[in-house]
Amino acid sequence: MAESDNIVVETAEKIFADLADPQTINNDKKGSWQAPLWQALSEAGLPLSWVPDDLGGSGASLADGFALLNAAGRFAVAVPLAETMLAGWLLAQARIASPEGEMTVVPASPKDRITVDADGALSGRCRGVPFAKAAKHFAVLAHGKDGVSIALVDASKGRIESGLNVGYDHSDTVTLDKAQPVAVKAAPDGVDQTTLMLMGGVARSLQIAGALESMLDISVRYSNERIAFEKKISKFQAVQHNLARLAGESAAALAAATSAADAIANAKKFDDEVYLEAAAAKIRCAEAAEKGGGIAHQVHGAIGFTIEHILHRYSLRALAWRDDFGSESYWAVELGKLVAVRGADQLWPLVASR
Amino acid sequence: MTAALRFDPIRLPEKCEQLRKEVRAFLAEEMARGTFNPFKPNREDTDVPEFCRRVGERGWIGMTWPKKYGGQERSFLERYVVTEEMRVANAPTRRFFVADRQSGPVLLKYAPEHIKMDILPRICRGEICFAIGMSEPNSGSDLFAAKTRATKTDGGYLINGTKIWTSSAHIADYMIAIFRTSPPTKENRRHGLTQFLVKMKQPGIKVNPIGQITGQYEFNEVVFTDFFVPDDHVLGEVDGAWKQATSELAYERSGPERFLETYYVLTELVRAVGANPDTRSAEGIGRLVAQLHTMRRMSVSVAGMLQAGKEPVVEASIVKDIGTVWEQQLPHRVRDLAAFVEETASNRETLERQLDFAIKTAPKLTIQGGTTEVLRGIIARGLGLR
Numbered sequence: 100m101a102e103s104d105n106i107v108v109e110t111a112e113k114i115f116a117d118l119a120d121p122q123t124i125n126n127d128k129k130g131s132w133q134a135p136l137w138q139a140l141s142e143a144g145l146p147l148s149w150v151p152d153d154l155g156g157s158g159a160s161l162a163d164g165f166a167l168l169n170a171a172g173r174f175a176v177a178v179p180l181a182e183t184m185l186a187g188w189l190l191a192q193a194r195i196a197s198p199e200g201e202m203t204v205v206p207a208s209p210k211d212r213i214t215v216d217a218d219g220a221l222s223g224r225c226r227g228v229p230f231a232k233a234a235k236h237f238a239v240l241a242h243g244k245d246g247v248s249i250a251l252v253d254a255s256k257g258r259i260e261s262g263l264n265v266g267y268d269h270s271d272t273v274t275l276d277k278a279q280p281v282a283v284k285a286a287p288d289g290v291d292q293t294t295l296m297l298m299g300g301v302a303r304s305l306q307i308a309g310a311l312e313s314m315l316d317i318s319v320r321y322s323n324e325r326i327a328f329e330k331k332i333s334k335f336q337a338v339q340h341n342l343a344r345l346a347g348e349s350a351a352a353l354a355a356a357t358s359a360a361d362a363i364a365n366a367k368k369f370d371d372e373v374y375l376e377a378a379a380a381k382i383r384c385a386e387a388a389e390k391g392g393g394i395a396h397q398v399h400g401a402i403g404f405t406i407e408h409i410l411h412r413y414s415l416r417a418l419a420w421r422d423d424f425g426s427e428s429y430w431a432v433e434l435g436k437l438v439a440v441r442g443a444d445q446l447w448p449l450v451a452s453r
Numbered sequence: 454m455t456a457a458l459r460f461d462p463i464r465l466p467e468k469c470e471q472l473r474k475e476v477r478a479f480l481a482e483e484m485a486r487g488t489f490n491p492f493k494p495n496r497e498d499t500d501v502p503e504f505c506r507r508v509g510e511r512g513w514i515g516m517t518w519p520k521k522y523g524g525q526e527r528s529f530l531e532r533y534v535v536t537e538e539m540r541v542a543n544a545p546t547r548r549f550f551v552a553d554r555q556s557g558p559v560l561l562k563y564a565p566e567h568i569k570m571d572i573l574p575r576i577c578r579g580e581i582c583f584a585i586g587m588s589e590p591n592s593g594s595d596l597f598a599a600k601t602r603a604t605k606t607d608g609g610y611l612i613n614g615t616k617i618w619t620s621s622a623h624i625a626d627y628m629i630a631i632f633r634t635s636p637p638t639k640e641n642r643r644h645g646l647t648q649f650l651v652k653m654k655q656p657g658i659k660v661n662p663i664g665q666i667t668g669q670y671e672f673n674e675v676v677f678t679d680f681f682v683p684d685d686h687v688l689g690e691v692d693g694a695w696k697q698a699t700s701e702l703a704y705e706r707s708g709p710e711r712f713l714e715t716y717y718v719l720t721e722l723v724r725a726v727g728a729n730p731d732t733r734s735a736e737g738i739g740r741l742v743a744q745l746h747t748m749r750r751m752s753v754s755v756a757g758m759l760q761a762g763k764e765p766v767v768e769a770s771i772v773k774d775i776g777t778v779w780e781q782q783l784p785h786r787v788r789d790l791a792a793f794v795e796e797t798a799s800n801r802e803t804l805e806r807q808l809d810f811a812i813k814t815a816p817k818l819t820i821q822g823g824t825t826e827v828l829r830g831i832i833a834r835g836l837g838l839r
């Protein structure tokens with residue numbers, strides 16, 4: 100793993116600072132910020148970070164890509180960066196080259212299922228697919244007689260019912276009805292729907308953690324500016340303690356998410372330990388989004404509840420990201436089952452495994 | 454960005470895993486020989502001197518300290534692993550743990566050489582027990598309100614006053630205490646406290662046990678009457694203990710003992726629920742495991758910062774805050790989840806017994822080692838709010 104190339108993150112942060120300033124975006128009701136941002140990200144090769152050079156990508160490490168997603172969370176960016184990265188990663192698993200432009204992954208929920216028939220045609224219906232409407236291609240994980248396949252599909256081959264998640268981002272239903280893919284190949288051993296959901300879950304965890312970092316940041320700043328009862332509200336002990344709890348939630352989310360990212364980046368395969376890391380990150384980050392977001396709004400008072408204020412860009416997205424690639428209740432049930440099957444005496448060895 | 458609260462994903466090095474195996478094997482041996490029963494956590498008196506000596510023989514007390522004082526010069530991460538395994542097994546570590554965690558490091562930093570040479574090796578051998586004398590009847594959270602006086606006399610100080618809530622004072626050989634050597638100043642109400650090494654079991658000290666709601670005796674009141682402490686037992690700067698006492702707390706706050714005190718109920722729940730949990734139990738267990746895992750990652754990360762020579766005061770406070778709130782809620786969450794465990798389930802009885810004890814333990818967890826409110830104040834300061 101190359102060490103120092105957080106040049107990826109630096110590049111991304113510079114682009115976000117220039118073209119994804121939350122206040123500017125919030126003021127721009129027409130969405131005209133999107134194209135320049137996406138173009139800049141694409142020119143820097145960021146959406147295809149996880150695609151090797153020989154498959155059309157920029158070949159960054161998994162670790163750098165995860166760090167990039169955390170930065171994207173800090174700016175609450177609402178372009179399909181995470182989705183395109185995941186799609187590129189998935190395609191690369193089967194050595195399928197990534198095309199240019201926005202992509203997303205299908206399915207985005209552990210319960211939805213796409214099937215592939217003997218001719219390679221794909222069918223199935225998947226809900227809550229992020230940015231399906233904006234995507235030019237889908238990276239699809241499908242089940243067939245011979246196991247799991249990975250396919251690249253032209254988005255026009257699917258039917259899309261558009262929807263919005265609680266963060267006002269596209270979250271669409273995608274129906275494939277015997278859709279012919281651009282390419283389809285068998286997935287390598289160890290890559291299946293669970294793997295995809297864990298990868299997606301960790302991506303979302305890093306985004307949630309980033310959003311919480313920013314919520315903490317703007318909440319602390321606001322409390323040091325807002326005057327009530329002739330004092331800055333930051334001087335009230337109750338407010339301080341609320342912010343201390345927000346700091347705790349933000350720190351917990353970041354710790355869980357970066358630990359899971361590190362686990363995946365260094366893992367040879369998705370074993371139980373990686374499963375624990377990734378599932379726990381999604382669960383804990385989702386809980387932090389709920390608790391932390393609540394506190395950030397509390398500190399901001401009514402102003403934070405207005406559409407003019409940027410707080411909702413973070414708080415609502417963090418809440419929405421809980422739902423993608425398995426909600427915290429889904430993963431909690433699965434993790435609980437895993438723990439139960441391994442048995443009581445194996446719980447601590449699992450937790451203490453690294 | 455306001456506060457860069459980064460908890461880097463430290464991984465324990467390979468040699469820690471080797472050590473972990475050794476500790477597990479040792480603890481299994483001790484259970485087999487009947488030294489302690491992990492299913493009766495801290496129930497009866499947990500002071501088992503022979504156990505402590507055997508831990509000392511293994512080199513697991515004072516393991517990060519210099520070899521010339523009996524230490525092993527091992528890393529904080531190795532110490533971390535030993536603490537975890539002892540805690541999870543409910544091993545009777547009471548006699549040496551305070552010295553290992555806090556008192557030893559204070560002596561290393563502030564005691565004169567001959568005292569270090571005398572005491573530290575004995576700590577490492579598991580022979581002596583330390584108590585911490587900070588709280589007083591009118592001074593708990595507000596440490597700087599402490600009144601117990603140390604009056605200068607020939608060759609030392611005379612101590613008069615009362616310490617309270619002093620864990621293990623009844624078995625302790627030494628106490629590290631703060632006493633008032635001069636009044637606070639107008640500019641600095643923290644001024645005037647000095648840290649002392651006190652040899653217990655001497656005339657002039659009376660230790661009165663105080664029972665706890667768990668049915669245990671751990672607390673004591675310690676009354677000093679014209680008790681003499683020699684000059685060379687002053688630790689650090691006269692009147693300047695506040696700086697020393699606050700940095701000591703970073704060690705006290707972030708270790709695995711700060712979220713594992715009621716851990717055993719989770720294991721027993723998993724055992725009672727069995728291999729095929731219903732959805733509700735599975736979800737409950739999954740969430741608790743995710744929370745535990747996250748806290749442990751944070752705690753390991755702070756151990757890594759200590760290893761790197763940093764002073765992660767805010768990070769340690771966050772781990773203590775989240776950790777103790779969690780370990781306090783844990784027995785109640787487990788009770789909730791255990792409501793539908795089959796009457797005939799294996800280990801149901803153990804689970805109930807454990808729960809009973811954990812529920813009685815829970816109220817103290819957010820108080821010992823600094824209350825939640827005080828910690829949140831420290832975090833708030835770290836955020837630049839005060």
Ligand SMILES: Cc1cc2nc3c(=O)[nH]c(=O)nc-3n(C[C@H](O)[C@H](O)[C@H](O)COP(=O)(O)OP(=O)(O)OC[C@H]3O[C@@H](n4cnc5c(N)ncnc54)[C@H](O)[C@@H]3O)c2cc1C
Pocket residue numbers: 336584585586587588589591592593594595617618619620621817820821822823824825826827
């Ligand atoms: C199991 C256990 C073991 C202990 N062992 C030791 C020991 O070995 N040695 C030792 O010296 N002490 C020990 N203590 C004492 C412990 O450090 C104190 O109990 C603790 O510091 C709180 O002090 P207090 O009990 O006087 O409560 P108080 O300080 O009276 O606090 C009462 C309540 O008021 C709140 N409060 C106080 N001040 C503020 C403030 N400024 N802002 C907001 N809220 C505030 C507190 O958070 C708390 O909720 C132990 C305590 C326990 C429970």
